[in-house]
Amino acid sequence: MPRKEGDEISFDAQGRPRWGRKAAGILIRRTDSGMFLLVMRSNEVMDPGVLGIPGGRIEPGESEEVAAIQEATEELGPMPPLKFVDRDVYTSGDFSYVTFLALMSGENAEDWKPELNWENDAWIWVDLSDLVGIREIHPNVRRVLEKWSR
Secondary structure (H helix, E strand, O other), rough: OOOOOOOOEOOOOOOEEEEEEEEEEEEEOOOOOOOOEEEOOOOOOOOOEEEEEEEEEEEOOOHHHHHHHHHHHHHOOOOOOOOEEEEEEEEOOOEEEEEEEEOOOOOHHHHHHHHHHOOOEEEEEHHHHHHHHHEOOOHHHHHHHHHHHO
């Protein structure tokens, strides 16, 4: 079944529009170094010019995990094996976002080169300490980074 983007608009607590009422994404962490994969959102998407994670709308009838994998594959190309180890739910207004924490082996992380689509301009592996003082991070991503860096 093809994914239908943008059929439903919701609004977060600050009144910002969101695609759909529910969305999901993946925060990928390397098992060797503990570094996280972040992407720089392009000017073509909501929340442009900030570091974020791959993710997007959950289609009707689609599970949160399947949606997160679909969105990550659309944005990053074919994915190496991931192990889902935790999840976090953020709710704001009539919008909710599920972030999955997934582990990728260091070997797979070294060999893998994401194939970005139009939604992101760049990708980087970072440690939380690399982000001190950087304001251009999506607020929910900063929150889960801090939560899962402990």
